Amino acid sequence: MIRSAVTEEWRAGLLHWLVNTASRKLVIAAIDFVNPAPLMWDFEHEPRKSELAQRYTILSSTPAECARRLQSGAADIGLVPVAAYALASGQRIIPGCTVASLDIIRSILLVVRAGDGVTGVKSVALDTASLTSATYTRILFDKRWKIFPEFLPHAADLDAMLAKADAALLIGDPALLALEDREKREARTGERLEYLDLSHEWRSWTGTPWISAFWSVRDEAFSPETVTAAQVVEDFQHSRDNGLVHTEDLVSEWSARIAVPAATLRTYLTRNVHYVLDDACLDGLNLFYRYAAECGALPAVQTLKFL
Template identity: 45%
Template sequence: MPKTRNQNRASTGQRLSKLERVGRLRISAIGFLNPAPLLYDFEHSAKREALAERYDIHYTLPSNCAHELAEGEADLGLIPIAALATIPDLLIVPGCTIASLRRVRSIQIVSRVPLDQIRTLAADTSSRSSVAYAKVLFRHFLGTDPEFRPHAPLVDTMLEHADAALLIGDPALIASESHPVIEMHASQRLYWYDVAEEWTTRTGLPWVAAIWALSAEALAQTNAALLIDDLNASRDAGLAHIEDLVAHWKKRIAVSPQIIRTYLTENIHYVLDERCVAAMKHFFDLAAATGAIPQAPELRFVE
């Protein structure tokens, strides 16, 4: 039976009491390569032990980060921006993002037919934002409306069940670097579309995938200035130690060190600047107008 509003408030109060007693903010983070610089101090630096006294961090898929925030299982999450449209009372932590200024490589539509001829799309749904961006691409820019079919991120079987596949995160990055093998298995030359590049080419704006966000209730138990400083300092440290991250991640993902280096330094943009905020607003307007999200949210920031 769904929880009533009063039950939700009661459980929220219980969670916040626990947060106050423990004194640590529960963080839900993404277990992909792309947030690695944002998490540097939490994982690799001399600050790790001090941060562990203030934060309890665990890793999951982007969509699960949003789910855990919505259910009160986390206090702070690195969430797909589309989740802002469905989870009330979230505040964006300024400074950090996962975005791209052109081509991201880790959000790919792989298709047997040209983009405007796609009628069925097998979609990895691990990121709400990537699915919403794809729907905006088809509905607003191309004037089509293919059927989205949820599917595990296995490109060979995805293409057996649909015209095209939407791949997200590390599976997309790996696929983009091994497309000759994938095309051999598909027995044809495939079309490869970078979703971020499709967006930036058509709008002239960055493609923004994820931001740090927390609930107003959690903020009330948090030193906001310290939180902002911790997250932005971790990002800065990560960007200053890219080679350390390359050495760490080359053991975890099946792409070359050069691909990892280029991805972290050229494909991903980590600063939530004014152009990224403008891009988010434009995305929300188009996504709401096309039904990709239920409504365009008001963007509220931690101060």
């Protein structure tokens, strides 16, 4: 009887261990901005939300923080600024998913005091939320405009940024809100500003898309106790596809969250942002890495690695 009881207890313990280790979740570092909202559709909406919650845990933060969590091992998968990939090791890209733009994006702005415009810029306050947009900005100044200002990291506050610098880089929701507030700010301050869409500047100069972010996965994320790499690719591409189908639902949700009109959000999600990491995007991505290395902004990236 004693031996039988011990055996049953051992079997129960083994079963408990197998059940728990077999269901270890992968941690996703996500971005709480409107621009990646279509990529997150299945993770945030039924009927797949509950199913995916059995495989993944989501942590939301800024793009820069997503990259830090992924590199430190605090997350297994992250929607990271593409610049962070050049600084990381042991990571692979989930194919097919991105936050990019084929021309005007609206949510990445260089705001410059009117007058001399870019040619008169001696200092730039950089939004600290994304290393990628800061790197694109450095490339444009260095290679396109041939100007070499001082770059100052700063929180996203346009008035405070322009109090310390001649120009300000804003990304994400703060950039969208700055555009909406443009006329009111000019009436309030009497100051005329130029709002340069940096994705449009990049496209006009290089002819390639602007690539902001993609899903990156730590090589060490997978084990026999997690979902497979193939399952991850399927889950994330499926979520992207469903998000693109539910644009109107996202417009309704986000117009209630941020002070941007529904019509503006609709244009933004359907025309300004591009969500498929296709060949044209890969061309733009490789050009970005090449120019960033030439400027000394990032280490060289020899080969992109995919799941």
